[in-house]
Amino acid sequence: MARHVAASVADLPPGSRLLVEIAGRPVALFNVDGEIFAILNRCPHAGGSLVHGYLTGRLTSPCPGDYDYSARRELIRCPWHAWEFDLRTGQSWCEPERVKTRRYEVSVAEAADLAEDRLVAETYPVSLEGTYIVVEM
Numbered sequence: 001m002a003r004h005v006a007a008s009v010a011d012l013p014p015g016s017r018l019l020v021e022i023a024g025r026p027v028a029l030f031n032v033d034g035e036i037f038a039i040l041n042r043c044p045h046a047g048g049s050l051v052h053g054y055l056t057g058r059l060t061s062p063c064p065g066d067y068d069y070s071a072r073r074e075l076i077r078c079p080w081h082a083w084e085f086d087l088r089t090g091q092s093w094c095e096p097e098r099v100k101t102r103r104y105e106v107s108v109a110e111a112a113d114l115a116e117d118r119l120v121a122e123t124y125p126v127s128l129e130g131t132y133i134v135v136e137m
């Protein structure tokens, strides 16, 4: 599994989202209350752009008349036909066993820790300062 520097942490403040391309794939990054998620920016239903979706909390109900709403917005609703996916697992909210979108492991690394890790573009040396979001795929 390769690690890719996706963006600077400064480019993705809490509550924001960012579309990047990693190894030829469109990847949607989300910062939900300081936690960063990465998913393939292609809805498995018909290819909608998930980065343009609506983030929402999850509503659960153990029995009729009793429900719980989690305000932590970790479900992305596709803008085309409203299918919803869990940013943490990639699973569909309606059919989690059958339908999912690709999700990627994300970490945050200091520039000094990435110096030996894929930060050389062809034959040109690259230097970084600050903190970066790293996606594994």
Ligand code: FES
Pocket (backbone or CB within 6 Å): 043, 044, 045, 046, 047, 048, 078, 079, 080, 081, 082, 083
């Ligand atoms: S393309 Fe996403 S729900 Fe249809």
